[in-house]
Amino acid sequence: MARTVGLFVVLTLYASIGLMAAAGSIAITQRLLRPRWEQVFYAAFLIPIAAFYLAFAAYFGADAAWQAEGSAVVVFAALALVGTRVPFALVAGYLLHAAWDVLHDLQAHGGLAVFEPGRATPTPLAYGVFCAVYDVCMAAYFVTRRRAWAADRPEPSR
Numbered sequence: 001m002a003r004t005v006g007l008f009v010v011l012t013l014y015a016s017i018g019l020m021a022a023a024g025s026i027a028i029t030q031r032l033l034r035p036r037w038e039q040v041f042y043a044a045f046l047i048p049i050a051a052f053y054l055a056f057a058a059y060f061g062a063d064a065a066w067q068a069e070g071s072a073v074v075v076f077a078a079l080a081l082v083g084t085r086v087p088f089a090l091v092a093g094y095l096l097h098a099a100w101d102v103l104h105d106l107q108a109h110g111g112l113a114v115f116e117p118g119r120a121t122p123t124p125l126a127y128g129v130f131c132a133v134y135d136v137c138m139a140a141y142f143v144t145r146r147r148a149w150a151a152d153r154p155e156p157s158r
Helices: 002-032 035-060 063-083 087-109 127-151
Strands: none
Touching: 002 035, 002 127, 035 063, 035 087, 035 127, 063 087, 087 127
């Protein structure tokens, strides 16, 4: 019982931190960046978010995970590149990354075999919860922000 309560507290704290990180990101980028550059910033930010799993693979010595994690970074980088112009690609990229986070957490700490044995990158406890909450909040924000991003685009030259 105590272990279950402890896990609930840890998950709640990490989810809360993910929510606060999203709120802080939104407040800072809206204040510092024009809408168009805010979109570009969040597109570029998707790449290092995805690359965290490469850092975890290196740190935890998960040699068998490099192929899957590297492939995922390539997919997220492609979505980020498209996301500099197409807000839906950013929404999709962040939501897919949230799913990627949850899959890693379930594999590492939930007792579910999502990946083949040894093919998943280990993660710190509740990291996936923090990141998934952040990603979902940001994707929701991008949906609300897409009109401002479109309005800030320069007119095409003739």
